[in-house]
Amino acid sequence: KSVEPSRAVLSLFCMSKVKHVLMAAVTSSLLACPSWAAQFGMVVGVDDYKHFEAFPAPIGELSDLEGAVNDASLIAASMRRAGIDLPDNRILIDSGATVESFLAGWKEMTRDAKSGDTIIVSFSGHGGQEKEVSEPFDEKTDGLDETIMFHEFDPTNPRIGRLSDDQLRELLSKEAAYNIIWVMDSCHSAGLTRSVNSERMGLTRSGGVWDIPLDPILGELKAQIGDDEADDLPNVTQILATASED
Numbered sequence: 001k002s003v004e005p006s007r008a009v010l011s012l013f014c015m016s017k018v019k020h021v022l023m024a025a026v027t028s029s030l031l032a033c034p035s036w037a038a039q040f041g042m043v044v045g046v047d048d049y050k051h052f053e054a055f056p057a058p059i060g061e062l063s064d065l066e067g068a069v070n071d072a073s074l075i076a077a078s079m080r081r082a083g084i085d086l087p088d089n090r091i092l093i094d095s096g097a098t099v100e101s102f103l104a105g106w107k108e109m110t111r112d113a114k115s116g117d118t119i120i121v122s123f124s125g126h127g128g129q130e131k132e133v134s135e136p137f138d139e140k141t142d143g144l145d146e147t148i149m150f151h152e153f154d155p156t157n158p159r160i161g162r163l164s165d166d167q168l169r170e171l172l173s174k175e176a177a178y179n180i181i182w183v184m185d186s187c188h189s190a191g192l193t194r195s196v197n198s199e200r201m202g203l204t205r206s207g208g209v210w211d212i213p214l215d216p217i218l219g220e221l222k223a224q225i226g227d228d229e230a231d232d233l234p235n236v237t238q239i240l241a242t243a244s245e246d
Contacts, residue, residue, distance in 0.1 A: 036116075037116050037117050037118055037179070038085065038113065038114070038117045038118070039082075039083070039084040039085060039117065039118045039119075039120060040084070040085045040086075040109040040112065040113050040117065040118070040119050040120070041076075041079045041084040041085065041086040041090065041109075041119075041120045041121075041122075042086070042090040042091075042092070042102070042105040042106065042109060042119075042120070042121050042122070043072050043075055043076040043079065043086065043090070043091050043092065043121075043122045044072060044092045044093075044097050044102060044121075044122065044123045044124065044125065044150075045068045045069040045070075045071060045072025045073065045092070045093050045094075045097065045124045045125065046065065046068055046069070046093075046094060046097045046124070046125035046126065046149070046150060046151050047064055047065045047066060047067070047068050047069045047094060047125075048064055048069075048094040048095065048151065049062070049064050049065075049126065049149070049151060049153060050095070050151055050152050050153070050154075050161075051153065051154055051155055051156075052064050062155065062207065062208065065125065065126065067124075068124035068125050068185070069093055069094060069124075071124045071185065072091070072093060072122065072124050073091075073093070075122050075124075076091050079120065084120065085112075089101075089104075089105065089108075090105040090108070090109070092105065094151055095151050096151075097125070097150050097151045098150050098151055098152050098161070099150050099152070099161055099162070099163060102150065102163070103221070106121070106171060110175055110178070113177075113178050114177075115177040115178070116177070116178075116179070117178055117179070118178065118179040118180070118181065119175070119178050119179070119180045119181070120180075120181040120183070121180075121181070121182055121183065122183040122185070123148055123183065123184050123185065123186060124185040124186070125148065125149060125150070125185075125186055126148075126149040126153070126186060126187070126207035127146065127147065127148055127149065127184070127186030127187040127207060128146075128147045128149050128153075128158075128162065128187070128207030128208050128209065128210060129144040129145065129146055129147065129208075129209045129210070130144065130145050130147055130158060130162075130164065130209065130210045130211070130212045131143060131144060131145075131209070131210070131211055131212065132144070132145055133212055133213075133214050134214065144209065145164045145165055145166060146164065146165045147162040147163060147164045147165070147207070148162065148163055148168070148184065148186055149161060149162050149186075149207045150162065150163075153207065155210075157212075157213060157217070158210035158211070158212045158213075159212050159213055159216065159217045159220065160217060163221065164223070166223035167221045167223050169223065170221060170222070170223045170224060171221075172233055172236055173233065175235075176233075176235055177235075178235065179235055179237075180233075180235055180236045180237070181236075181237050181239065182236055182237065182238045182239070183238075183239045183240075184238070184239070184240050184241060185241040186241060187207070187241075
């Protein structure tokens with residue numbers, strides 16, 4: 001199930017008040033969990049992108065962000081006050097927020113959690129889009145997959161440093177035993193936006209639209225079924241920063 005923001009909530013995101021909205025939603029979701037269930041968390045915040053210009057970037061250039069790390073840090077502190085299992089290695093900030101560290105944190109949580117436990121993931125950073133070049137071909141309207149972008153995202157090979165909506169769905173579809181709260185504060189997150197505007201690139205969390213190479217990179221997560229074609233995931237609550245994917 002998805003929690004789509006109202007106009008009022010969207011305005012809060014635009015004013016960098018995301019942390020309050022997200023934590024209220026996370027808290028209400030946790031209250032519905034059985035008292036015996038454990039909660040495991042992972043928090044990602046990326047302001048500093050390896051290949052982007054410092055904020056504010058010149059017009060038309062890919063820009064670092066301001067506020068994503070602050071949001072992540074406050075969310076992490078709130079999670080810890082709530083007693084959620086959130087060790088330092090699952091607070092992924094700037095250069096520590098890589099695809100590899102994210103997948104390692106996910107593997108750790110799903111290894112340690114028991115049936116009925118809750119897993120919470122929060123991501124604050126750039127979101128992008130990419131043209132579909134291989135199966136699963138599920139984007140029938142615009143032919144674009146949505147992505148979240150990590151510190152090492154590489155414009156010279158846009159397969160590096162990102163996870164697509166299909167890849168994220170692959171992770172979620174295998175974990176029916178757990179209650180999952182999936183929080184995405186990034187552009188295009190409801191595809192997993194705001195429209196891309198090159199004249200204001202440095203003022204949004206949009207990472208652009210990319211043509212990706214045909215050949216996967218070594219160790220890339222394989223998606224078996226498209227996001228649009230997959231069955232519903234009743235154990236997953238999505239809290240998204242945008243009400244649409246485009």
